[in-house]
Amino acid sequence: MTATDITAHPPRYDRVRLGAGWVHLGPGNFHRAHQAWYLDRLAELGQADGWGVVDVGLRPADAEVRDRLAAQDLLHSVVERHPDGRLTRRTVGAVTGFLVLPEDLAAVRSRLADPATRLVTLTVTEGGYPVDRTTGDFVPSLAEPGGTFDLLVDALADRRAAGLLPFTLLSCDNIPANGVVARRSVLGVAAGRDAGLARWIEQNVAFPSSMVDRITPATTDTERELVRRELGIEDRWPVTCEPFAQWIVEDRFPTGRPALEAVGVEFVADVEPYEAHKLRLLNGTHQAVGHLGMLLGLTTVDEAVAHPRVREFLTGYVAEAAPTLPVTPGLDTLGYGRSAIERFANPQVRDTVRRLVTDASDRVPRFVLGAVADNRRAGRPVPFAAAVLACWAQRSLGADVADPFAEVLRDAARREDQQPGAFLRVREVFGDLGQDEGVVAEFRLAREDLVAGGPERLLARLTSG
Ligand SMILES: NC(=O)c1ccc[n+]([C@@H]2O[C@H](COP(=O)([O-])OP(=O)(O)OC[C@H]3O[C@@H](n4cnc5c(N)ncnc54)[C@H](O)[C@@H]3O)[C@@H](O)[C@H]2O)c1
Numbered sequence: 395m396t397a398t399d400i401t402a403h404p405p406r407y408d409r410v411r412l413g414a415g416w417v418h419l420g421p422g423n424f425h426r427a428h429q430a431w432y433l434d435r436l437a438e439l440g441q442a443d444g445w446g447v448v449d450v451g452l453r454p455a456d457a458e459v460r461d462r463l464a465a466q467d468l469l470h471s472v473v474e475r476h477p478d479g480r481l482t483r484r485t486v487g488a489v490t491g492f493l494v495l496p497e498d499l500a501a502v503r504s505r506l507a508d509p510a511t512r513l514v515t516l517t518v519t520e521g522g523y524p525v526d527r528t529t530g531d532f533v534p535s536l537a538e539p540g541g542t543f544d545l546l547v548d549a550l551a552d553r554r555a556a557g558l559l560p561f562t563l564l565s566c567d568n569i570p571a572n573g574v575v576a577r578r579s580v581l582g583v584a585a586g587r588d589a590g591l592a593r594w595i596e597q598n599v600a601f602p603s604s605m606v607d608r609i610t611p612a613t614t615d616t617e618r619e620l621v622r623r624e625l626g627i628e629d630r631w632p633v634t635c636e637p638f639a640q641w642i643v644e645d646r647f648p649t650g651r652p653a654l655e656a657v658g659v660e661f662v663a664d665v666e667p668y669e670a671h672k673l674r675l676l677n678g679t680h681q682a683v684g685h686l687g688m689l690l691g692l693t694t695v696d697e698a699v700a701h702p703r704v705r706e707f708l709t710g711y712v713a714e715a716a717p718t719l720p721v722t723p724g725l726d727t728l729g730y731g732r733s734a735i736e737r738f739a740n741p742q743v744r745d746t747v748r749r750l751v752t753d754a755s756d757r758v759p760r761f762v763l764g765a766v767a768d769n770r771r772a773g774r775p776v777p778f779a780a781a782v783l784a785c786w787a788q789r790s791l792g793a794d795v796a797d798p799f800a801e802v803l804r805d806a807a808r809r810e811d812q813q814p815g816a817f818l819r820v821r822e823v824f825g826d827l828g829q830d831e832g833v834v835a836e837f838r839l840a841r842e843d844l845v846a847g848g849p850e851r852l853l854a855r856l857t858s859g
């Protein structure tokens with residue numbers, strides 16, 4: 395098929411009417427497959443006027459994304475990959491600006507200070523928040539100078555000085571109580587500068603929490619080629635993802651919000667039960683399949699789920715974590731976990747196990763350890779979670795581990811033979827977990843399996859095959 399440029403396939407609405415009322419920090423793949431995709435569908439209904447998104451990148455890698463998208467009028471494809479191989483594509487035109495720090499600092503400041511800007515969203519990854527991984531407390535030394543939270547506090551100070559209303563700050567990162575964590579991060583940075591500003595923020599800025607969901611792998615040349623070959627579109631940075639998408643948001647937007655309920659976003663009074671289900675049963679189970687899949691030498695998540703013992707292990711993991719979740723009307727906890735595993739099994743999505751375990755020390759405490767702590771408080775054993783941690787320990791011995799704590803974890807994993815449980819005693823990652831003798835015993839058992847017979851032996855012990 396001869397490919398035509400994406401600019402020859404524009405959205406069916408007038409992008410000029412979108413303007414710019416929404417700023418997004420962290421313009422990665424997920425943002426484009428999720429928040430921008432939802433707004434695009436709202437724009438098609440003619441209900442997004444004034445809410446165009448200005449993307450802001452704070453990392454050098456964002457400049458390449460900006461350059462590629464700028465060459466195609468900031469349009470991008472979102473391509474849904476159905477299990478039967480079908481592809482559905484739309485051109486997303488919701489992003490009306492793309493700025494990158496540090497070069498565009500003045501433009502970013504003025505965008506954030508503009509009265510038209512009423513909503514700021516974040517997908518800056520779990521590690522992008524200056525809070526302790528295990529307690530969630532603000533840690534001043536983790537706040538990157540000139541980073542996300544300095545920028546937000548500067549912007550709020552500008553708005554206060556100009557007598558403007560603030561914007562609402564909505565975190566879309568996978569973190570328990572992400573609104574509370576965003577608030578703590580902003581207030582922590584503000585308090586270190588000016589108590590009056592911190593008070594003003596406390597009294598005036600809303601930080602709703604949200605649960606976000608759509609499995610969105612990284613884009614490589616393979617995805618670009620797929621879009622060119624199968625759909626006939628030349629797109630310099632398409633995003634491929636699963637067909638499923640969900641966004642549940644705490645409805646606190648004193649400065650207004652787009653009417654996203656028209657395109658399926660659910661606005662609720664309390665997002666916590668939905669968020670807990672998602673983080674513990676989807677992201678937690680993702681950690682399980684990611685660490686096991688890496689040790690099994692597999693590349694994609696669906697390959698791992700196709701291994702019958704891995705699927706059974708994941709089912710066991712879900713059953714172990716499920717009792718820690720609140721009974722929630724309309725939510726079948728075990729069914730939710732089962733449907734997550736079905737989504738992982740989609741052979742078309744081509745998500746990699748490596749993506750899931752990157753920066754695991756930012757993810758495991760948020761996705762796995764909460765359920766472990768709740769189970770232990772209730773006196774329940776945690777053989778499946780302990781097995782996931784043992785897989786992580788084993789994998790930490792490798793040289794190619796991308797993780798802020800890679801060296802510390804490697805050293806601890808190396809000491810395991812002499813000091814059993816040393817890995818779990820890396821306090822910055824595991825908090826007090828290493829003091830729990832029951833968990834340490836289960837972890838040791840799993841580690842012995844891995845050392846003696848690899849992941850197959852561990853799987854054989856914990857599943858019936
Ligand atoms: N990919 C998914 O399936 C998915 C689904 C739900 C939620 N999320 C959330 O979105 C986040 C980003 O995922 P993605 O797939 O877009 O990743 P990505 O690698 O495509 O993009 C990450 C973005 O975050 C920015 N970033 C990273 N660290 C930062 C920091 N310390 N400060 C400021 N910006 C920073 C990067 O510059 C980039 O713009 C995840 O960490 C998760 O919290 C992802």
Ligand SMILES: O=P(O)(O)OC[C@@H](O)[C@@H](O)[C@H](O)[C@H](O)CO
Nearest residue numbers: 568606607608609610677680750
């Ligand atoms: O992106 P992270 O690091 O928060 O977590 C890895 C995956 O579990 C995550 O990206 C899922 O794919 C996503 O949360 C699905 O909605």
